[in-house]
Amino acid sequence: MHLGALFISHHVLTSGSVRETARRFQLSPSTVSTAIRHLETELAMKLTERASGELVTLLASGRVLEGLEPITAAIGELGHFTGHDAAAADAYEAWASRIPLKIVTMERFLEVADQGSINRAARRLRLGQPQLSLQLANLEKFLGGRLFERQAQGSVLTEEGRRAYQIFTAISQAWNDLKSSADERYRRTARSLRIGSIIPTGSESWVARCLGSLVSEWNARRSNNAISLVSMTADDLREALKSGRIDVAILDSVFGLESFRHRELLQTDMVVIAPPESTETNVADLVAGHAICMPSPRTGLGHAAMAFSYERAPNRRFRSQDITAADSLPVIVDLVANHGYVSFLGRVSAMPIADKVRIVDLDEHLPMSYHVAFNHRKAAADACAMIIAAAARLTSEPVAQTDRVRESAA
Incomplete structure (x- = not known):
């Protein structure tokens, strides 16, 4: 992730507008949109969405915006360091939004500083020493000063290097705080089995009861995969299954099922x-x-x-x-x-x-027929079989109840 992209994303989340950010920083809207998409990818969460042609920031964006504040503050210090003072707002923002410096490069600089040796840092980072030396040289060129004094016993930070160390440490810590939450979301998502269904008529409906039965039986088996549930229209379910946002879909339509593994759930x-x-x-x-x-x-x-x-x-x-x-x-x-x-x-x-x-x-x-469609995961196929069994059991109950009423009336 580039510092420039983080600076752009901070302004998008603050202003709620891609176009306003593009005009202010004299960038193309596509560049601004790419920056916010990269941040969403890195953090494994949606921060914005389009609604009626307008950009809408989601609730999660507030926490991310707060987490970006130390980074944008550090970028301000970096601007002062390199002669791009924030007092000249237009020139500073044009510079800050185009900073090509990657966070990984900063963290490699910090590793060299902590180890006191390019060779030791290269071994720990599993990089070639020439590659790491080139990255440090490019970083020194960007900052406009020497960061290390090469001595016989290793590499020692210069005064400029110590100043850069403080700035980059603040950025790295803030970014890692944001990323640690994302890493946990990645782990939860990888374990979770996401079930999508058509919208139930209510808590008494066969769809709601079928999903309740699935969750109860699934958890009783102490599966390693937690279940998450969501209800959507059939069109949205197909798109979510296609994009991988869900693993299983209960549908009231046969249209478009040829693209997925699917089985008939019931006929009516x-x-x-x-x-x-x-x-x-x-x-x-x-x-x-x-x-x-x-x-x-x-x-x-x-x-x-x-x-x-x-x-x-x-x-x-x-x-x-x-x-x-x-x-x-x-x-x-x-x-x-x-x-x-x-x-x-x-x-x-x-x-x-x-x-x-x-x-x-x-x-x-x-x-009419209802179907269940699912992806390649074994857990999805297992859930599909359990859904079919639950639906068969639950939808036979009204028939049995009707027969009992008729028998009592006779």
Whole structure:
């Protein structure tokens, strides 16, 4: 990591703007963006993201900004050392944002100073002595003065060298403090098994119960891999699996699965969920008489339901205005149960909430299937098998309960 990139990143996190930083330092936006990406890579965390075309700094950036303060202060001292005084703000910032000096080079200088010998330091660093000598020569050229006096017993710091030692020690300590947290995150990430799922309808849904069963059984086995869970839309799950941000994905869509290892989780059919007090007996009347809320087309369920609802009421006035897409199934269920909306779900998802809504069959069978996709990790394949077993066990419960009700009624 270059000092210039750290200086740039500090300003981006302070100002919240890549373009403003680029204008201020007279750099290209791509150079500024590259600096912040390198810092994110080094620290193993997202610090910024794009939202509606604007850069947004995330909560983690506050801690990183605090950790960068000693480094930017030391860069100010380095500027005074080399004749780039911070009093001339424009010239100083132009210089500081372009410092080519790498932290690893500074740490090698510190090792030579601590060992008192280039040869001993080269052996400890596992570098060739000529390579290390060249790096020190380039560092002296950048700072504009000699850092060591070569003597018979080794290398001794000059007055300029002692001053550089203090500055570089402050930078190295601050950077190592930031990196130590990142190293721990790397270790946790390497051990963690990341499971992504479609958004559950609620705590009683088969998805939520399936994941709860997985976590309980997984931890009971005392696996070395901790589990972390996240819920997203089907589109986002596929992208996260492709990029490696998750290891396993539970999806309500078959689209795009050819790129991954995958297995069918369960089959069901689509139904309408309607307000408990509604009286319409067929789908056409329900769709014509109620506002609709459903998952967005970014989900497999939403894609199929949106097309189906339009086909059933093509001539209704304001049809495009009262179809609401919401990527929150608990909100959709509340709108149906308490606010007179209708929506579409897989039967397996509707059964656990049958006490809150009416379940109405479609006039034609519309099959749905859920899949689980996973990457190459053995732990991911193991979790996949456990998810399939849990889903089979949990989704058979409503059927068994229905049979018991029928037997008692007879």
